[in-house]
Amino acid sequence: MIEANTPLLRMVRYFWPMVVLCIGLLIIVAAVDSTGDIILAQTLTEGLVRMVMVVALYMFIGNSGIISFGHIAFVLIGAYATAWQTCCPYTRDMFMPGLPTYLLNNSHHVVLAVFLAGLLAAFVALIAGFAIMRLSGIAASIGTFAFFMALYAAYGRWSTWTSGGSTVSPMEETTTPWSALAYAVVTIVAAFFYARSRWGLALRATRDDEIASKAAGVNVFGQRLLSFVITAFFCGMAGGLYAHFVAAITVDSFYLKMVFITLSMLVVGGMQSLTGAVVGVVVLSVVIDVLRRLEAGIGSFSLPTSSAEVGVGLIMLLILLFRPSGITGNAEIYWPFKGDISSSGAMKRQS
């Protein structure tokens, strides 16, 4: 029955990696939810919020081949844009007196706020990308990095809107494992379809050979800009989710450490596959959680402080040096049944 090439089966097979990833996450969330462990649920929520960031990063880096150090800037924009709309309705004018009157007096529902935050991030990406996406190779990576640093420095000083270096709080902790799962699934689905769209294909062509793709009529700058804007939207939403997860944000929580953690997750999983992005987040989240528990001590045994960070750094180094294509080897999840090779060939490797 499995070998029969019915339309339904072909469809299932086409969506196979995406379906498996989403069901896998669903099972994890349901399992954690049934244990009722609050600390575990928090780790899970954080992991799922990071998954939105990392999958968005994959959408850009995996398809364009440009390593971006700048996407955390969009997370920062999204977090603050959400705070402008939802944070502390009674003391908002104390934290952020420079806001326009409308924002000072009105609060949006969290879902709307997060969506608008994503749009703002996308808009900033459009402006910044207009300059940065003209660059190629290492210059483009440096450009994204410089953009991130410029924005970080500006937000740190823009005290009437961001309260400078001090904390903005409290925000409602509305991000639960289930709501974070919803956003993660939406992002995974978007990444899956984007990679298979004509734009995704065109962008991968520029990644594999910029000059040949230009000769074949691909608008390199346009495709990169499009991808930059789309992924900025998801990173902006992730920022909003993150703000409503930690309930108190400072500019410093969106600095190089977050850049490093998200990039590590992507690299560890495999930069050019959606499966890699998801697997990387899961694996590193588990490793960090286990090391943190060991740091806190189990019985009389405990690891020294910052073991988790050193562990992540070392794993990252080992993977980069000895398995640069990540745990998944840049492949997607295989169709496990026998079948026509010609249609599954494209599924296995999109790189």
Added chain:
Amino acid sequence: MDYAIQTIISALSLGSFYALGALGIGLLFSVLRLINFAHGDFITVGAYALIVPSSAVTATLLIGDFHPALLVLCIVGIVVMLAILSYFVVFQHAQKSSPATMMIISFALGYTLQNIIVMIYGGRPKAAGIWSDLTGQVQISSGVSVQLLQLVTIAVTWILLIALVLFLKRTRVGIQMRAAAEDFRMARMLGVNGKNVIALAFILSGGLAGIMSLLFVTQTGVLKFSMGVPIMLFFFIATVIGGMGSLVGSVVGGYSVGIVSVILSAILPEELRGFRDTCVFILVIIVLLARPQGLVLTKAAKERV
């Protein structure tokens, strides 16, 4: 006028500091296409090496109490060892990776180093002053007094620059290094030992980082595990602005960034002064767009099809 002289001297001193840092990064980029984000953390390690390794709140000087000549030798030695080790353990295995991947690798190395420091010394900042008489003011004419350390920084930079130029122009290995920077593959075909040249670049870069950690600790008197990060960012900007892979470019870039930052803080109106760093980073993007090879052109910088 007096104020102008003081500003010029502090601009030159900051520029010298950035030039030394940019040179440390430029040396590695020229032969290996590596933007070494761990360079700032090499400086941090050199600074922490001054004190007794412990997580105690107050720092006790160990190497920091040695005779100055021995102190310099020890710290430079330690940082050079670290740089060499990072080549043989890490970067040697990554030579075939793309520059962006190597950048992430150095990022990972820096992150690991920082957290190893936290593991050994604890995460809190510590006071550790060396050579405190250098931070005093000296009168150079009536009304103009500058910090002695600023003059020392400028002098040290120029001594090192002249030594480096002589080394690169007059010695056999120096000439090999310049050849490798120009065209690595061609140089290897003509009999230059690539491994030696890269190892040498790491030695020089580590040596510069060692000296800089001393200058930096003397200036601030504080040790912090993340102290290398912000200064590293400015070295990095300087390298990009000056031109990746060109040593002259690194020095020019370092001075430009130092002078521009001091001038911006002097002329920007009060409410905009906080946005100085933002301006400098936007300048980087503009330079990348308008003059992608940097201020100083090298032959090797051109991308080939």
